[in-house]
Amino acid sequence: MSGMERAGGHSGAASLDPDDWDALRADAHRMLDDMIDYIADVRERPVWQPIPDAVRAGFSEQLPRNETPLGEVYRTFTDNIAPYATGNVHPGFMGWVHGGGTAVGMLAEMLAAGLNANCGGRNHIGIEVERQIVRWVRELFGFPQSASGLFVTGSSMANLMALLVARTAALGPQVREGGIKGEPLTAYASAAAHGCVVQAADLAGLGGGALRRIAFDSAHRIDIAALRRRIAEDRAAGFQPFLVTGSAGTVDVGAIDDLAALAAVCREEQLWFHVDGAYGSLGMLSDEIAPRLAGLSEADSVALDFHKWGQVNYDAGFLIVRDGEAHRQTFAAPAAYLRRETRGLAADSPWPCDFGPDLSRGFRALKTWFTLKTFGADRLGAMIARTCAVARHLEARVRREPKLEMLAPVALNIVCFRYRAASGDADALNAEIVADIHESGIAAPSSTTIDGKLAIRAAITNHRTAFEDVDRMVDAVLRFGEAREQR
Numbered sequence: 432m433s434g435m436e437r438a439g440g441h442s443g444a445a446s447l448d449p450d451d452w453d454a455l456r457a458d459a460h461r462m463l464d465d466m467i468d469y470i471a472d473v474r475e476r477p478v479w480q481p482i483p484d485a486v487r488a489g490f491s492e493q494l495p496r497n498e499t500p501l502g503e504v505y506r507t508f509t510d511n512i513a514p515y516a517t518g519n520v521h522p523g524f525m526g527w528v529h530g531g532g533t534a535v536g537m538l539a540e541m542l543a544a545g546l547n548a549n550c551g552g553r554n555h556i557g558i559e560v561e562r563q564i565v566r567w568v569r570e571l572f573g574f575p576q577s578a579s580g581l582f583v584t585g586s587s588m589a590n591l592m593a594l595l596v597a598r599t600a601a602l603g604p605q606v607r608e609g610g611i612k613g614e615p616l617t618a619y620a621s622a623a624a625h626g627c628v629v630q631a632a633d634l635a636g637l638g639g640g641a642l643r644r645i646a647f648d649s650a651h652r653i654d655i656a657a658l659r660r661r662i663a664e665d666r667a668a669g670f671q672p673f674l675v676t677g678s679a680g681t682v683d684v685g686a687i688d689d690l691a692a693l694a695a696v697c698r699e700e701q702l703w704f705h706v707d708g709a710y711g712s713l714g715m716l717s718d719e720i721a722p723r724l725a726g727l728s729e730a731d732s733v734a735l736d737f738h739k740w741g742q743v744n745y746d747a748g749f750l751i752v753r754d755g756e757a758h759r760q761t762f763a764a765p766a767a768y769l770r771r772e773t774r775g776l777a778a779d780s781p782w783p784c785d786f787g788p789d790l791s792r793g794f795r796a797l798k799t800w801f802t803l804k805t806f807g808a809d810r811l812g813a814m815i816a817r818t819c820a821v822a823r824h825l826e827a828r829v830r831r832e833p834k835l836e837m838l839a840p841v842a843l844n845i846v847c848f849r850y851r852a853a854s855g856d857a858d859a860l861n862a863e864i865v866a867d868i869h870e871s872g873i874a875a876p877s878s879t880t881i882d883g884k885l886a887i888r889a890a891i892t893n894h895r896t897a898f899e900d901v902d903r904m905v906d907a908v909l910r911f912g913e914a915r916e917q918r
């Protein structure tokens with residue numbers, strides 16, 4: 432059977448466009464209305480629910496050889512996909528560091544998909560919108576005009592790319608051809624830095640051990656004296672320090688390293704100063720938080736995620752590099768099929784593909800542009816400050832409850848606490864409480880380990896999370912804790 436016959440008598444069997452645009456339009460409007468309801472009515476649903484076995488099994492079917500009407504595929508989405516999502520749209524979601532997204536961002540994603548722009552390069556408006564975001568980030572962070580930036584999946588990728596730029600700056604562009612020839616490069620970050628900072632050294636071929644994990648103080652900030660000592664020791668032992676990564680909002684507790692002190696160390700020692708600002712750096716939008724990020728504007732590069740505190744729908748990671756030329760020299764590669772011209776669609780070099788490993792890239796800038804334009808920087812800053820106020824409300828509540836204890840200071844929007852076990856294994860008890868809360872659908876905190884103790888960790892990153900949502904979470908912790916202790 433030929434492909435044409437299999438397509439079942441469509442007018443334009445080769446094209447994937449519908450025969451009946453009106454029918455598609457009706458389906459589309461229903462989907463849009465449903466998704467607006469999904470967001471508007473999010474509080475009426477559980478934060479999360481486990482995927483029933485039958486639903487999971489439904490995703491083990493064979494490759495569909497034949498057509499299925501769109502409405503039927505959509506029904507599978509409404510029945511078997513939408514109810515079992517992560518839950519981070521819900522105000523009760525407080526796990527890990529997840530943004531809540533917005534309806535505006537959702538609409539922008541639809542528009543971007545309609546344009547289906549490939550933002551790897553070429554002379555089209557998608558590239559200019561991305562450059563607008565680069566200009567805004569420069570302005571927000573106090574970076575010079577010569578700074579470059581681009582969208583990436585997330586800060587894991589941005590931290591890896593920053594390390595590669597720092598490596599190329601340290602060893603010269605010939606490292607791209609010859610590779611690292613035994614130069615004993617070492618990099619430095621707090622032991623509280625995100626795991627992807629260590630992984631970046633591993634992926635770049637330096638080895639995870641080349642990333643020296645420096646002790647942190649009682650406020651979970653990198654110990655600057657210990658950092659200086661380790662750099663001196665490494666130099667004395669013949670190593671070649673090249674990079675220090677500061678954290679603007681650690682993943683565990685939201686601590687901000689003393690970025691100004693790190694900038695000074697890097698200046699004196701002539702090291703690349705990178706900041707993992709995955710979620711915290713957008714605190715620059717808030718007058719209340721920005722002063723605590725002093726020193727960020729001196730960084731050589733910053734990794735950040737618009738999809739966390741910025742509430743841009745996933746994914747929207749970003750890297751900004753002070754020395755745009757060093758950035759370009761790390762990734763740009765000549766290729767005949769990517770030849771640049773001075774006019775036409777192949778003009779307007781350099782292109783985003785000259786600043787990172789991705790060639791084909793979606794239009795992440797559009798949802799970010801819509802979010803920043805629609806809400807404005809001030810409202811986003813106020814929203815960010817508000818998540819910190821919600822965290823302080825949660826902290827005050829925990830301190831009032833005799834059955835609960837705080838495990839770390841609250842620097843920004845993250846609260847680490849736990850249920851005091853009357854007897855037995857407190858770690859196991861608190862892990863069970865977290866899972867009980869997940870399964871109840873009431874809230875979704877996560878857990879981490881602080882000073883060897885398992886903590887219930889609530890990161891208020893969702894703009895929808897209000898005082899009553901964290902109170903409901905605490906009520907649930909107390910209820911499940913008591914129920915487990917009575918067993």
Ligand SMILES: *Cc1c(COP(=O)(O)O)cnc(C)c1O
Nearest residue numbers: 528585586587625682709710736
């Ligand atoms: C989330 C996070 C990362 C990783 O970013 P992704 O966008 O998940 O890749 C790195 N560092 C910190 C501090 C984070 O919060």
